[in-house]
Amino acid sequence: QTVVTQEPSFSVSPGGTVTLTCGLSSGSVSTSDYPSWYQQTPGQAPRTLIYNTNTRSSGVPDRFSGSILGNKAALTITGAQADDECDYYCVLYMGSDFYVFGTGTKVTVL
């Protein structure tokens, strides 16, 4: 069974920078996995931040950026703001026409 792993939690200071990662239990993440990132505040549906590794969705501030770092996908928040405090999920396209969500990272801004 494919497991997509993320850090359970991260803390960042206001104005600071944090990089969240998205890895595979076995193997490396590449652009061919088309990593995407979603932001979810409590009680709300997720919102698309990044798709196709590094393309920002419409209306997403440029303080959010995506990349491949080593063998993982990464989401970097530069200049963190209070309303960035929520949960973040990555998704990988596993070929064979199915998607897998990562385990999610809870970001705290304090």
Add this chain to the structure above:
Amino acid sequence: QVQLRESGPGLVEPSGTLSLTCAVSGGSISSGDWWNWVRQPPGKGLEWIGEVFHSGITNYNPSLKSRVTISVDKSKSQFSLTLNSVTAADTAVYYCLTSSPYRFDYWGQGTLVTVSS
């Protein structure tokens, strides 16, 4: 902008069948998008269930494939989820959403389905 709204019973008995419908507005269900279901158990992470194209082609999460059917009704501009033999582990908020190649776009507000007697 596409809008999606889930509907269906909020309570299902164990071993029963969960059935949800997603109404599509603001766009054509016959567009090039795929139509997906994702769920989230209370306090837990997100899980992709599967997707359907307007032609009826489907793709499912291998871990749920034996119990899931997703179908589309173009005449009603809606698509549906059926999950058989449910247990308490299927209690979750169920979201319908669209996807274009390799990304999820528009999400419904979600609907909580509880499996309990």
